Amino acid sequence: MNCLSKFAPAFFATLVVRLLFAMGYGALVAEISKAPTGGSGDGGVDGVIDHGILGLDRIFVQAKRDARANTIGPASKRDFFGSLERFKATKGLFVTASAYTPPARGAASLLSKRIILIDDGKLTRLIIEHNLGCRVEETLEIKKMDEGFFE
Numbered sequence: 112m113n114c115l116s117k118f119a120p121a122f123f124a125t126l127v128v129r130l131l132f133a134m135g136y137g138a139l140v141a142e143i144s145k146a147p148t149g150g151s152g153d154g155g156v157d158g159v160i161d162h163g164i165l166g167l168d169r170i171f172v173q174a175k176r177d178a179r180a181n182t183i184g185p186a187s188k189r190d191f192f193g194s195l196e197r198f199k200a201t202k203g204l205f206v207t208a209s210a211y212t213p214p215a216r217g218a219a220s221l222l223s224k225r226i227i228l229i230d231d232g233k234l235t236r237l238i239i240e241h242n243l244g245c246r247v248e249e250t251l252e253i254k255k256m257d258e259g260f261f262e
Contacts, residue, residue: 115208115231116178123176124157126243127206130234133241136170137161155194162202171200177209184211185218188226195224202226206234 115123131137137160158172173191175183188205195203202225210230229237239245 115234116176118176120174120176123208124172124174126238127172127174127204127234128158128160130237130241130243131158131160131170131172131204133243134237136163155190156198168202169200171195171198171203173203173205175205175207175209177207180209182210182212183207183215185215188215188218188222191226192222192224195226200224204229207231208234 115126118126128137155173156171157174160170160172162168162170171194173187173194175187177183183205191203191205195201204227206229208231210232211228216228
C-alpha cells in the first residue's frame with residue numbers, strides 16, 4: 112500500500128495520529144484535533160499524543176511519507192532522537208511510508224530513549240487491522256454443524 116507516499120505530509124502525519132487513536136492511545140477520538148501535527152517549526156515532531164486515557168505519559172511521533180525508494184537512514188533517526196531530547200521525551204514513534212535501512216534499525220537499539228520504528232508494511236497492516244479508511248468488500252461465513260442441537 113505504498114500509495115501513502117502520494118499524499119501531502121500533513122495528511123500523512125494526521126493519518127498516523129488517527130491510527131494511534133484507533134489503536135487506543137490518546138484520549139477520546141473526539142479530541143483528535145487537539146493532537147498537534149507537524150508543519151513548519153514543529154521541532155522535528157509531527158504529533159504528540161497521550162499514552163493512555165489519563166495522559167500520564169506522552170508519545171512523540173515523527174511521520175515521514177517518503178517514497179519506497181527513499182529509505183530512512185540513521186541520520187533521520189538521530190535527528191528525531193535530538194527532538195525527543197529537546198522536549199525531554201522518553202519515548203517516540205517513527206513512522207514511514209517507506210522502509211528503514213539496516214543501520215537505522217540497528218541504531219534504534221543503541222539509543223537511550225525508546226524509539227519504535229514502523230515501516231510501510233507494518234503501517235499498512237495496522238491501518239487495515241484497525242479499520243482506518245477501510246471498508247469490508249466481502250464477508251465469508253463458515254458454518255459448522257451444532258451436534259448438540261440434534262441430540
